[in-house]
Amino acid sequence: GAVVSQHPSWVICKSGTSVKIECRSLDFQATTMFWYRQFPKQSLMLMATSNEGSKATYEQGVEKDKFLINHASLTLSTLTVTSAHPEDSSFYICSARDLLAGVTYEQYFGPGTRLTVT
Amino acid sequence: GQNIDQPTEMTATEGAIVQINCTYQTSGFNGLFWYQQHAGEAPTFLSYNVLDGLEEKGRFSSFLSRSKGYSYLLLKELQMKDSASYLCAVRDNMNRDDKIIFGKGTRLHILP
Numbered sequence: 001g002a003v004v005s006q007h008p009s010w011v012i013c014k015s016g017t018s019v020k021i022e023c024r025s026l027d028f029q030a031t032t033m034f035w036y037r038q039f040p041k042q043s044l045m046l047m048a049t050s051n052e053g054s055k056a057t058y059e060q061g062v063e064k065d066k067f068l069i070n071h072a073s074l075t076l077s078t079l080t081v082t083s084a085h086p087e088d089s090s091f092y093i094c095s096a097r098d099l100l101a102g103v104t105y106e107q108y109f110g111p112g113t114r115l116t117v118t
Numbered sequence: 119g120q121n122i123d124q125p126t127e128m129t130a131t132e133g134a135i136v137q138i139n140c141t142y143q144t145s146g147f148n149g150l151f152w153y154q155q156h157a158g159e160a161p162t163f164l165s166y167n168v169l170d171g172l173e174e175k176g177r178f179s180s181f182l183s184r185s186k187g188y189s190y191l192l193l194k195e196l197q198m199k200d201s202a203s204y205l206c207a208v209r210d211n212m213n214r215d216d217k218i219i220f221g222k223g224t225r226l227h228i229l230p
Contacts, residue, residue, distance in 0.1 A: 034217065043205060043222040044161070093160050095218075107218055109160040 002028050004096050006110035013084055013117055020080045021113045023094030029074035030096035034107065035067075038091040050077045084117045091115075120144045122221035124206050129227045130196055138191045138224045140206030149209040151218060152180050152191045156202045164191070164204075193226075201228045 003026040013019050023033055031052045036044040048058045048069050056069035068080040077096075081088055091114055095107040121143040130136040142150070149168040153161035167173055167182035167189060179192040191204055206221040 032216075036220075041225075043203075044220045046217060046219060049217055091158075106163060106166070109162075112158075112160045114158075 002096075002098055002108040004094065004108045004110040006092075006094060006113050008113060009111060010114040011116070013115070015085055015117055016083055018080055018082045019084055019115060020078055021092055021094075021115075023077045023079070023096070023110050025075045025096045025098075025108070028096075028098040028108075030077075030098065031074060033071060033077040033094055033096045035069060035077075035079050036093045036095070038093060038112075044093060047079075081115065084115070086117045089115055089117045120208060120210055120219045122206055122208055122219065124204075124221045124224045126222070127225045127227065129229060130193075131229050132196055132198060134196050135192065135194050136196060136226065138193075138204050138206075138226070140189045140191070140221060142187050142189070142206070142208050142221075144208050144210050144219070146211045147184065147208060148211045148216070150180075150182055150189050151205075151207040151209065152178075152189075153205040153207060153220075154202050155205055155223065161205055196228050198228050198230065201226060 005024045007022045033050040035047045037047050038044045046059050047062045048056045050056045050069045050071040052071045052074050058064045071077040091112050093112040095109045124140040151166050152164040155161040165180035167180050172181045177194045182189045203223040203225050205223045207218045
């Protein structure tokens, strides 16, 4: 089955620093990747849609200058949380669609990255 | 915009049947998903409905009525490992942005 990995799986950083999270599709190519954020006991909130070779589309209320997304290849998208603050502490999950699967509905989710900002 | 409603929490007994309902309003409906999520883990795919009717897959079944904006997930022969959050999610393709929007999830507690 399609596998999506994320790195790191967890990270602790100090307030004001930046953190980069990688999302990789391991055995398929993904033109589109999605970044979600999930606070404790809440559902996944879509932050942005990342398209290979073009700018990401951000959801309303998500600061594009704070959450930088780069989708430089068909297997890698990165999310950089800039000038992190404690309120950015959350579970960040990416997902990807398989380009070669044709018209497909399924998104494959990565295992998530737990970010704690102190 | 989108609006997805499902109960916050439910409790059921091991071996029993439970139905988790979901109602939705969306501009560009293109299918409805159910995902299971255990605490601290990513969601795992359970089902996808795009046409009206019931889809059965082992102990899990999912139903969709597009005219009513309604779906349910039916879990039979409940097991302790079914204790998890169940997320109703809608595929929305308005404005040519094909994306999945999640409801807030239903935390299901299974009692022995």
